[in-house]
Amino acid sequence: MARAPGFRNCGDGYRRSEATTQQRRTSYPAVFQYAAQGHAQVAREVDIPILHIGDATGMAIQKSGLKKVGLIGTRFTMEDGFMAAWLKEHYGIGTLIPVAAPARQELHRIIQKELDVGIFKPESKKYVIDQIEELRRRGAQGIVLGCTEFPLIIRQADVSIPVFDTTLLHSQMAVDFILGKPRIARVQSTP
Numbered sequence: 800m801a802r803a804p805g806f807r808n809c810g811d812g813y814r815r816s817e818a819t820t821q822q823r824r825t826s827y828p829a830v831f832q833y834a835a836q837g838h839a840q841v842a843r844e845v846d847i848p849i850l851h852i853g854d855a856t857g858m859a860i861q862k863s864g865l866k867k868v869g870l871i872g873t874r875f876t877m878e879d880g881f882m883a884a885w886l887k888e889h890y891g892i893g894t895l896i897p898v899a900a901p902a903r904q905e906l907h908r909i910i911q912k913e914l915d916v917g918i919f920k921p922e923s924k925k926y927v928i929d930q931i932e933e934l935r936r937r938g939a940q941g942i943v944l945g946c947t948e949f950p951l952i953i954r955q956a957d958v959s960i961p962v963f964d965t966t967l968l969h970s971q972m973a974v975d976f977i978l979g980k981p982r983i984a985r986v987q988s989t990p
Contacts, residue, residue, distance in 0.1 A: 855968040861890050873906075882894065909923045909926065924952045927953055945965050950966060
């Protein structure tokens with residue numbers, strides 16, 4: 800995946816090094832924040848709008864009128880609380896993740912060992928759908944596909960609750976911003 804100039808991998812996500820200097824020199828109109836980790840540091844270092852994946856997701860869920868969603872993705876996405884806290888704090892949306900650690904680990908494995916390398920097994924798709932169904936039984940009114948890989952195998956037609964593809968939602972937010980539709984794309988200003 801290509802990264803914007805000035806980003807570097809710091810082990811815990813992508814962080815903006817010399818962000819404001821780079822922004823001014825290159826005239827970036829906004830930061831498209833696609834990594835969960837490092838967001839707070841990016842916000843502190845730049846003086847331009849941040850298009851936050853949590854906002855893109857939260858606005859779509861809110862527009863649907865849902866109050867509680869399931870979240871699946873990498874183990875880190877499910878366990879670190881980043882997306883769940885953002886949705887709760889900014890949109891009042893509750894988030895459920897698979898309860899069992901082995902279930903979260905298996906979802907992570909499917910992403911890392913199969914989908915990331917182009918392997919699409921019917922039994923893995925069934926496993927993911929079963930986890931979504933379990934979240935629905937626990938009260939999830941919709942499901943957040945919190946990674947770029949699950950949309951490769953999971954479609955709205957596969958499940959009985961609304962699907963929120965964070966990659967698609969975040970990309971649409973960026974397009975809306977570029978086209979000058981800031982009311983559609985809630986833009987987080989930095990302090």
